[in-house]
Every structure is written in structure tokens, then in C-alpha cells.
Amino acid sequence: MQDREFDIDEARGVLADVFAPWVRDLELSVEAIADRPPPDAAADWQPGAILRMAFSERLCRHGGIVCGQALMALADTAMVIAILAANRGYRPMTTVDQTTHFIRAVTSSDVLADARVVRLGRTMSFGRVTLSSVADNKPVAMVSSAFAML
Template sequence: MSGVTVKPEEILRANFAPWVLDLGLVVEEVGDGTAVLRLPWSDRLAREGGAMSGQALMAAADTAVVIAVSGAKSGFVPMTTVQLNTSFQRPVIGRDVMVNVEVTKLGRTLAFAEIDLTVDGGTTVAHASAVYAIIG
């Protein structure tokens, strides 16, 4: 991988639906095939019982992969999710979630990534793996 600095906020604004932007994701860091995003707690993201919805966690993971691949590719390129598998391990109530992505293989047409979603300095709340098709 041979990435360079990208402008993740511009990538988010230019390429994601308004409802994804409404998640309030904050890009903490982007590396060469890595990214860390913060999903801030919001009562709007809670489901019955008060825990953060799985849909919000999956959307955050999916979005973070785009940022990590963009870092590895030296900028945004068109891509689409082929597969996203998520295992939820514990509920999140009242805490921000850190979304940590590592692109494990970046080919010409496919990218593979592992995503850990954590709270409180490292407690895993969910884990996902993703496959993306690189379109451009």
C-alpha cells in the first residue's frame, strides 16, 4: 500500500448520503490502509432498551472502511461494499464508539478490511470484516 494524506472530511461530504453524515462521525486519524473514526453517542441512535442500534454501528464500520481504503489509495476512488459481516458482542449505552479499521489486503479490484468497534479504551463491542470492490 502506498497511501498519502487524504482529506477525509471532504470525502465524507462529497460521497456519502445525508443520513450517514447525520451519524456525526469524526475522523480521528487516517494512515496507509488504516483509519480511526469516532461515532459519538446520541440518543437518536439508540433503539428500544437504550443501546446504540446495530444499524448505526454497521454504517460507521462501512464508512470507516472507505476512509481507510482512500488512505491506502492516496485519495478517494469509487468503490462499493461487496460484503460486510458484523458480530455484535456487547451493548453500547451512553458512550462514544471508536471504529478502528485495518485494510488487510488491497488489490487492484478488491480490498479486504477488519474493523474493531470499541469503547472505554479498547473494550470490543463489535467486530466486522468487509470486502469492497474498487470500481475506479
Template sequence: MSLTVAEMQALVREGVPLAGAWGVEVLGFADGEATLRLPHREDLLRPGGTVSGPALMGLADVAMWVALLSLTGGKDESLTANLAITFLRPPAPRAVIAEARVIRKGRTLSYGEVMLRSEGEAAPCAHVTTSWAAARRGV
């Protein structure tokens, strides 16, 4: 099953309502990769005017889920098992772009990375590695 960007956007907003509240946009996805955008929002800034760490981590988490969904036709119930973020530089006070890539998709554990950058800049502001575990029913 091939999903449109609008259908994937709807899946994201249903599955992660916080992403909808923050205005996270799915820009594109295919073959285990996804690009998302977190618009600039004053309520997501920390003192000093940079985008907060929790907002960046949330964006990265949703971006990896979209990358996984791109491999499964929109049917993925795996859960974040680990997310490690390295902040490389303060993000500019503008939209943030997340580029996610699944490195390994396994039956029980998947692994990927996400690069975050301020919109309009090439240099990343953060690098994320993350693993996801297949959801077990009844647990």
C-alpha cells in the first residue's frame, strides 16, 4: 500500500496528537527515510531563544516513526526503546527539519538515525540514534 503525504500526515496526527498540536509537517517519505518539519513556535523555545531539547527529541522520534511507517505501508506499532541525542550547536530560532533514516529494520528491533538542522542551514544542530522494539500484545 502506498500512502500519500496527506495520508501519512493524518496517521502522524492520529498516532501522536502532540505532533499535531506542535504543527509537525510530513514533507516526504520513502523506503525507510522521512523528512519532517517543526515550524517555529514561541512556546517551543527555551531561554536564550533556541528551540528546546524536548521539542527536538519529539520531532526526531516522530520522524523515525514515519520512516518506519514508510516501510510497512503505514502499519507500524513499534515503540521507542532508546533515543540518544547529541546537541551539536544551538538551533536557530526558526523551523527545524528532521531527516530520518532506518538503518536496520528487524522483526523485533529496528535501528535508525535522525539529523536535525535549522531550516535554511546545511549544518546539523543535533544527531539522534534510536532503536525501536516491536510492540507485544497484552503487555
């Protein structure tokens, strides 16, 4: 891990420069970065990031429900940014596994991804993401993932 800050501007730069064009088309925004524990942090504090996916009809399937593919891409992208925050800088990685448990549908609402790094390793890193509807702040999906650090 690097001994420097990974701030929100750097996270936004990675989002704009590193990801595939179709991921950039989701118009995700970085809302917060947590690369160091605050002074009053709980013993189980974990580094992470919060990303927002703005609601768009283009992301919906029949019935106006935000499609699972968009939600999974949001979770994967948020976890990459969270790992970079924990690492305090850019490091190439690739998704090895992602398990998504959909809890309920989300309609006509932005979605927040709260991504937390459970373990930052030299060769593998693991995390969890909670996706929530901004309209009512209720979870819509829980995601666990593993990344190979390259």
C-alpha cells in the first residue's frame, strides 16, 4: 500500500480514463472515497468508495426496472475504485468472481454503490458492495467479489 492519499479527484480521473467506453456511458459519479479511517472509526472500519449511477430509461428493461446488468457493472466498478482507495493509488486488477444477490427491483431512482474492501492482498483482494435506491435508501442488491491484483 502506498503512503499517500487517493482522493476523489484521482478516483474520478481513473473512472474517466481507465474503464471501457460502455462503462463510461453509464455516467457513474464518485460520491466519496474512504482511504484512511476517521479518528472515531470503529474497529471493523473498512476502506471503500461510494459511487452513484443516475437513473436513465436507457438502463431499464421492460416495466421501467433498472436492469441487473447495469447494477452489476456499477458494483464491479465501485469495487475497483474502493480497492484503489485502499491501495492509495492505481494498480491494475481484474475481476475473478462477482456474486450478486438481488433483493428487490429499483425503478425511477438513482442507485448508490457502497463498496468496502474486506481484504487487500498482494495477489488477491476481496470486497462487498451494497447497492441502494436513493429514492428510499433501501438496499436493492448485495454483491461480493474477488479481484486478481496484476
